[in-house]
Structures are given as C-alpha cells and as structure tokens.
Amino acid sequence: MRAEIYNHLEEIKQSIGLLRRHLDVDKAERRLAELNQLAESPDLWNDPAKASQVMRERTTLDAQLGAIKRFERDVDDAVTLIELGEAEEDESTVKEGENAVLGLAKEAARLQVETLLSGEADANDTYVEINSGAGGTESQDWAQMLLRMVTRWAERHKYKVELNDRNDGEEAGIKSATITVKGHNAYGWLKTESGVHRLVRISPYDSNARRHTSFASIWVYPVVDDRIEVDIKESDCRIDTYRSSGAGGQHVNTTDSAVRITHIPTGIVVACQSERSQHKNRATAWNMLRARIYEAELKKREEKANAAAASKTDIGWGHQIRSYVLQPYQLVKDLRTGVTSGTPSDVLDGDLDGFMEAALAQRIHGGGAVVEDID
Structure with a gap:
C-alpha cells in the first residue's frame, strides 16, 4: 500500500475515533433504543410538542450513528479492495480502492466539522x-x-x-x-x-x-x-x-x-x-x-x-x-x-x-x- 494512502487511512481512523468519542457511541445507542421505544408508543402524539422533540432527537442520533457505521464499513471495503488488487496484481482494482480512500478522507473531514454543529438551532x-x-x-x-x-x-x-x-x-x-x-x-x-x-x-x-x-x-x-x-x-x-x-x-x-x-x-x-x-x-x-x-x-x-x-x-x-x-x-x-x-x-x-x-x-x-x- 502506498504511503500516501496509508496516511489517509490513518487520518480517517483517527477521525472516526474522534467522532465516536464526541458522540459517546455506547450512550447514544442506548438513548436511540429508548427513543425508538417511545416512538412506537401509541400515546406519544397525545403531547405533540414532546413527540416532535422525541422524533427530532431520534432522527439526529440515528443519522450520526449511521454515518459512523457507514464510514467504518466503507473504510473496510476500500482496504479489502486495495489488498485484493495488490494480491492479484490488478492495478485498476488498486486504483479503485485508493480513489475510495481519497473520497472517504474528504468526507471524514466534513463529518468531523459537522459534529461540531452543536448550536441551539443548528x-x-x-x-x-x-x-x-x-x-x-x-x-x-x-x-x-x-x-x-x-x-x-x-x-x-x-x-x-x-x-x-x-x-x-x-x-x-x-x-x-x-x-x-x-x-x-x-x-x-x-x-x-x-x-x-x-x-x-x-x-x-x-x-x-x-x-x-x-x-x-x-x-x-x-x-x-x-x-x-x-x-x-x-x-x-x-x-x-x-x-x-x-x-x-x-x-x-x-x-x-x-x-x-x-x-x-x-x-x-x-x-x-x-x-x-x-x-x-x-x-x-x-x-x-x-x-x-x-x-x-x-x-x-x-x-x-x-x-x-x-x-x-x-x-x-x-x-x-x-x-x-x-x-x-x-x-x-x-x-x-x-x-x-x-x-x-x-x-x-x-x-x-x-x-x-x-x-x-x-x-x-x-x-x-x-x-x-x-x-
């Protein structure tokens, strides 16, 4: 694996680690499970204000957790693609995997900034x-x-x-x-x-x-x-x-x-x-x-x-x-x-x-x- 791509992968993994700590993934998953239960309750919409708040928090947590899991999966897929291409000496497959890594590096940087959108109305x-x-x-x-x-x-x-x-x-x-x-x-x-x-x-x-x-x-x-x-x-x-x-x-x-x-x-x-x-x-x-x-x-x-x-x-x-x-x-x-x-x-x-x-x-x-x- 080329040094440049290896360095990008390390940066992506560091970004994912920061995202996981910022979100506190274990706590977020427990809270999402609670919100999913609340969302299934037939009495939730008796209080529209509370229901709106529950659904908004649920959507936000689901999106944040989903983004982290997708990133981890996409990184694994890109690495597998590069390793497969190198094993078979298939340059086009290696290139495809490297391009995926470069795209993920940009998206990881963006997602890291987005997690900082914590203002009251952001x-x-x-x-x-x-x-x-x-x-x-x-x-x-x-x-x-x-x-x-x-x-x-x-x-x-x-x-x-x-x-x-x-x-x-x-x-x-x-x-x-x-x-x-x-x-x-x-x-x-x-x-x-x-x-x-x-x-x-x-x-x-x-x-x-x-x-x-x-x-x-x-x-x-x-x-x-x-x-x-x-x-x-x-x-x-x-x-x-x-x-x-x-x-x-x-x-x-x-x-x-x-x-x-x-x-x-x-x-x-x-x-x-x-x-x-x-x-x-x-x-x-x-x-x-x-x-x-x-x-x-x-x-x-x-x-x-x-x-x-x-x-x-x-x-x-x-x-x-x-x-x-x-x-x-x-x-x-x-x-x-x-x-x-x-x-x-x-x-x-x-x-x-x-x-x-x-x-x-x-x-x-x-x-x-x-x-x-x-x-």
Whole structure:
C-alpha cells in the first residue's frame, strides 16, 4: 500500500475515533433504543410538542450513528479492495480502492466539522433571504445568481427547497427572495453564508462591455420548531395583504393572497406569497417572523455573534464576506477565512462546502477574520 494512502487511512481512523468519542457511541445507542421505544408508543402524539422533540432527537442520533457505521464499513471495503488488487496484481482494482480512500478522507473531514454543529438551532430547517444591493439590474441579476447558488447547494445535499417570497426586478433578476431549506443541519451549514456577497464581471447589460461591481446580501435564520417559544404581541405588528407577483398561473394578481407582516418594535419585515390561500401565507409569515425574532435573540446570546451585525449593514463596499471575480481573471475569495477557488462557475453552481467548513471552523475555534480584499 502506498504511503500516501496509508496516511489517509490513518487520518480517517483517527477521525472516526474522534467522532465516536464526541458522540459517546455506547450512550447514544442506548438513548436511540429508548427513543425508538417511545416512538412506537401509541400515546406519544397525545403531547405533540414532546413527540416532535422525541422524533427530532431520534432522527439526529440515528443519522450520526449511521454515518459512523457507514464510514467504518466503507473504510473496510476500500482496504479489502486495495489488498485484493495488490494480491492479484490488478492495478485498476488498486486504483479503485485508493480513489475510495481519497473520497472517504474528504468526507471524514466534513463529518468531523459537522459534529461540531452543536448550536441551539443548528440542526433546524432554515430560511434564506436574499436582497439585491444598489445598482439596479446588475445587482438584481447578481441576487438571482446567489439564489440559484444556494438552491443548487441545497439540492446537492438532498435538502428540500421551498420558495416563500420573490420580488422580481424590472428588467432581470430579483429584488429579493426568501426560501425555506429543509433538512438536518440546514441552518448550521447555511448560517455561514450570511453577509454581503460581491461580484466583479463584464456586465452583460452594458453595451460598452465595461466591468461592473455588484452587491447582494444573504440573510439566514432558523425555522423555529415547537421546542422554542417566541412571544410576539399581535398589537406590535402591522399586517398588509397584496396581490402576488411572478409566475403562478391565472390565480396570480387576482386576489390579495400575499401577506406582509411588519414587527414595529424591531422593524423586521417578512412576506409570503407562495400559497394561493391568504390564510396559509399568513401562517407561514408568522412562522418566519418568529424565526427572525428568535434568530436575533440567539445572536445576542452567542459570545462571538458578529455575523448578524455585519449582515444588517449597508449592502456595499467594506461589508462583504466573499468576492466573486469573473473578469479579468477568475477567483472566488472568502474574506473571513482566506479560502479561495479558481473556478467561480463551480462555486456558483453550489460548490460551497470548502467555504462553509472553513467559516464554521473559524466560528467554532475563534480567530480573526481575514480582511484582505481583491480587486
């Protein structure tokens, strides 16, 4: 076995050992057995709040234990493949086993970071709100590119994406949009994308083919589940109804089904127009508002909560977390961690894991942000 592959295997085994200790596998298996018993009880759903908590904990533990067992099995399979290929002097079989090891090494590193997603709401589904900055069509087109980027990332990870609200630009792109991303640790991963994103490119909307700089923001806040109580006085809110915009068939623009809620004390505004029923849109908007207020409170309690303050600043120079340069050269650089990519097309197609893992590790372990800019 080549030394490089042997070293990767040792790193993978160390990662698995750390994961097992972090999770306390024996204790987790006993707890999962208890939760499975509770889940089979016909009386469980007499208390919906408790049932929801049980099912969530069960899903989380089952996923964590399953990932560790799968890794151990896949490592054994890869080693067996390499040994079989070496015994039979079959280079293609050896290569197949080595490629499996390289893939497992990357996944082990990612899983190790994911186990550190232990924040109060990290495991929750999440809302992602995207807003264009100043600059009209240019920034609105950029906002739509970011919406696609986040959606593609979610689809790559088998998360479910639902569109809650979309406000189209006059010529192209979007002024704003809000989506819900549903899946385990959706908020934990996507919270690293909160902030201002900067694009530098030759504008397709400029007849003189000049280079333009555009800004748009991504704002991420967790879906509030039944375990979390958020008290909002209806008297503190202004509720407006209006006609939906965008694609949607004959029903669109015929009734005031879209709902916008403004929380007057904080100035937080949420909107939903995804359903034909005003009642359903109102319920979703209330959930979004609860989530926004909870997220704001959550940030206050976090020791190193500077992301929210940065996200709420002007969408423009000096506030960006990441720059995407398409011309005259190609480079994506995260200004917090220094992580770069020379293939912006891949990043814009949802290849965000490297950026997310570095930002998450920085949030967990501390360390100053990288403030160097690129032109």
